[in-house]
Amino acid sequence: MAKNNKKAEETVTPKGRLFEYAPAPESPAAAGDIATSYGHFIGGEFVDSSGSEALKTVNPATEQVLAEFAQGTDEDVDRAVAAARKAFTDWSALPGSERAKYLFRIARIIQERSRELAVLESIDNGKPIRETRDVDLPLVAAHFFYYAGWADKLDYAGYGANPKPLGVAGQVIPWNFPLLMLAWKIAPALATGNTVVLKPAETTPLTALRFAEICRQAGLPKGVVNIVTGDGRTGAALTAHPDVNKVAFTGSTPVGRAIAKQIAGTRKKLSLELGGKAANIVFDDAPIDQAVEGIVNGIFFNQGHVCCAGSRLLVQESIQDELLDALKRRMATLRVGDPLDKNTDIGAINSAAQLARITELSLAGEAEGAERWSPACELPSAGYWFRPTLFTGVSQAHRIAREEIFGPVLSVLTFRTPTEAVEKANNTPFGLSAGIWTEKGSRILWMANQLKAGVVWANTFNKFDPTSPFGGYKESGYGREGGRHGLEAYLDV
Amino acid sequence: MSDIASRLDAPARIQVSKTYKLYVGGKFPRSESGRVYEVTDSKGQWLANAPLGTRKDARDAVVAARAAVKGWSGTTAYNRGQVLYRVAEMLQGRREQFAAEVATAEGISGKKAAALVDAAIDRWVWYAGWTDKVAQIAGGANPVAGPYFNLSTPEPSGVVGVVAPQSGYGFSFLGLVSAIAPVIATGNTVVVAAAADAPLPALSLGEVLATSDLPGGVVNVISGRTADIAPTLASHQDVNGLDLSGAIAAEGPGSATELEAAAADTLKRVIRPALDQAALDWTNAPGTERLLSFLETKTVWHPMGI
Numbered sequence: 001m002a003k004n005n006k007k008a009e010e011t012v013t014p015k016g017r018l019f020e021y022a023p024a025p026e027s028p029a030a031a032g033d034i035a036t037s038y039g040h041f042i043g044g045e046f047v048d049s050s051g052s053e054a055l056k057t058v059n060p061a062t063e064q065v066l067a068e069f070a071q072g073t074d075e076d077v078d079r080a081v082a083a084a085r086k087a088f089t090d091w092s093a094l095p096g097s098e099r100a101k102y103l104f105r106i107a108r109i110i111q112e113r114s115r116e117l118a119v120l121e122s123i124d125n126g127k128p129i130r131e132t133r134d135v136d137l138p139l140v141a142a143h144f145f146y147y148a149g150w151a152d153k154l155d156y157a158g159y160g161a162n163p164k165p166l167g168v169a170g171q172v173i174p175w176n177f178p179l180l181m182l183a184w185k186i187a188p189a190l191a192t193g194n195t196v197v198l199k200p201a202e203t204t205p206l207t208a209l210r211f212a213e214i215c216r217q218a219g220l221p222k223g224v225v226n227i228v229t230g231d232g233r234t235g236a237a238l239t240a241h242p243d244v245n246k247v248a249f250t251g252s253t254p255v256g257r258a259i260a261k262q263i264a265g266t267r268k269k270l271s272l273e274l275g276g277k278a279a280n281i282v283f284d285d286a287p288i289d290q291a292v293e294g295i296v297n298g299i300f301f302n303q304g305h306v307c308c309a310g311s312r313l314l315v316q317e318s319i320q321d322e323l324l325d326a327l328k329r330r331m332a333t334l335r336v337g338d339p340l341d342k343n344t345d346i347g348a349i350n351s352a353a354q355l356a357r358i359t360e361l362s363l364a365g366e367a368e369g370a371e372r373w374s375p376a377c378e379l380p381s382a383g384y385w386f387r388p389t390l391f392t393g394v395s396q397a398h399r400i401a402r403e404e405i406f407g408p409v410l411s412v413l414t415f416r417t418p419t420e421a422v423e424k425a426n427n428t429p430f431g432l433s434a435g436i437w438t439e440k441g442s443r444i445l446w447m448a449n450q451l452k453a454g455v456v457w458a459n460t461f462n463k464f465d466p467t468s469p470f471g472g473y474k475e476s477g478y479g480r481e482g483g484r485h486g487l488e489a490y491l492d493v
Numbered sequence: 494m495s496d497i498a499s500r501l502d503a504p505a506r507i508q509v510s511k512t513y514k515l516y517v518g519g520k521f522p523r524s525e526s527g528r529v530y531e532v533t534d535s536k537g538q539w540l541a542n543a544p545l546g547t548r549k550d551a552r553d554a555v556v557a558a559r560a561a562v563k564g565w566s567g568t569t570a571y572n573r574g575q576v577l578y579r580v581a582e583m584l585q586g587r588r589e590q591f592a593a594e595v596a597t598a599e600g601i602s603g604k605k606a607a608a609l610v611d612a613a614i615d616r617w618v619w620y621a622g623w624t625d626k627v628a629q630i631a632g633g634a635n636p637v638a639g640p641y642f643n644l645s646t647p648e649p650s651g652v653v654g655v656v657a658p659q660s661g662y663g664f665s666f667l668g669l670v671s672a673i674a675p676v677i678a679t680g681n682t683v684v685v686a687a688a689a690d691a692p693l694p695a696l697s698l699g700e701v702l703a704t705s706d707l708p709g710g711v712v713n714v715i716s717g718r719t720a721d722i723a724p725t726l727a728s729h730q731d732v733n734g735l736d737l738s739g740a741i742a743a744e745g746p747g748s749a750t751e752l753e754a755a756a757a758d759t760l761k762r763v764i765r766p767a768l769d770q771a772a773l774d775w776t777n778a779p780g781t782e783r784l785l786s787f788l789e790t791k792t793v794w795h796p797m798g799i
Contacts, residue, residue: 473789
């Protein structure tokens, strides 16, 4: 084994060598067979598109094409909605206890096949295997388990007796957590008796299509879950479809806004989980090492492709130097590279387009006068990569302090008083999440109360759980996913 | 004796009639337009002149409502409940005045109108009791799979624009109260576009609110054309929610579809109007839907450890 090892990677920090790591690669073969081309999953069958246009999904770490898949046409969407409509009658009439058992089955099969799904997700998305294995997949299974249990207990959910499902749900999800976002959408929809047509993102369709297989293994009635692939055109056709009763979208604020406009005047129920520009606020009494871990987790987790990422670091002026020194030391130890290496911290940027956006905004940061810093680290020659990046001297007017970058780029601002921290944190049209680091309990509660954000992490960051409602204030969207609150989006209440 | 005799001989006393005014920021301004419009009863008889509120009046009202958010949302739920109960107390004393206004506004008998005012008073009492309970039904602890304290709490969305009901049984006052009370019960502030053809109960409500310990700016009432005021609220960047209960125009400015589309620009939380507004009966039990419509769920995490 040692014979074939590449030279062990070395990490050099300002204080010298810290760690040496040998590669610990996961086998790409564990992802199972990837077909050369995919159609849609409609009415329980894998079917060809009515059109001939095909898109390609690539491994962002290698730029190699993984598979072709169909660009869903209006006709495809129509077929899928019809299949979901047909299935709705029986599915919604099924006793909740029976619907629950299907969802429990799905949860179990996801657990059984979690290694396969984790590897496939890593290959298609570019995120590190350590993350798909330890975060995404456990949460996916847990989400189905959680909502399975609700299916026969809806009378007790606080929405009155016998709350009714809405009908057919059209669901459009992003590429940053492909399978987890699928779980967040499908599990509550099915538990409440709706049927769904889901469109995965055009750069990450593979795990959703693999999930279709799991629905078949679970014996889920045909048409209850339909997967239609394609780009934004397919998504727009789905959300605009007149026979869709519910639209659920996770993605960018501009697209969410367009959907809200599109469905104005209809009776469609809408839930939106959109962009963010979260402040991660560090007070002078915070435990520095823990705060640094939280900052790193907040912005570099999943390459910063996280709507709730802590992309604005607000640090109390008196500890700025100390904190930034510690942060830079920590950033220098981050390992960027092969997503299938179990030691990798930061994987590949999901697409060339996203890399271009991160690059453009970072250049804007420099042009507007902020100071850019990244640790020295080698990047693979092929694939889409971006070094973990820190901007200091950022003002609130800078684009990098206002716009969602959706990449591993942290903007550092400072404050003197808690009131100033609150003002700066809330000075954004977004309101998805926020972080607070301080040892003083009363200050945590006061800050949490003042911050306009749907999720507030105090002395932690980027924690998720199926029982915990997630969603934003203001232009970060409306409706909640997760917990009892998450049922409301799929009930006629 | 002589006093009474002289009074009996005097000509009939001229009643002091009221100048109806807007209610903005706790004050009673005229419209900045300097204009009024005629309000008539259901038979076309002139009742009063109401201020012809403008887009500018609506924007001023949003500024007042925004300024009031911090104080009102920051007061205790117990205190908000007492203020709402105080509104009921004040209304009780002016029951006959409102009954007369409702009777002419909706073209119904004085007896029916009085019953609707009673129902409106009771609705304030119902929502007064909700202020310190809504967090317990809409929030709670979440049993996350890890060593974390995790608590969800409902918070007000902020400034809410209310296009007041313009049809349905009891719309002019009970419907109005049913739209306003749940929104402010949870700590939001509101700007109301009063029912264009029947604004008098809404304008008079301002007088009651001003004497009920409700801080200025928490409720603001603008009368005028719905097609002027509602689109201003729908497109305003500093409005967080929009209740379209009274959007009756079928199309064009002020129609529910256009208002909802305008509201999408800033992703406002929207209550759509009922499909058949004329068939509404505002005496029906309100439930919790409106109470929960302009709330944001905030979830706070903290690690547990020693």
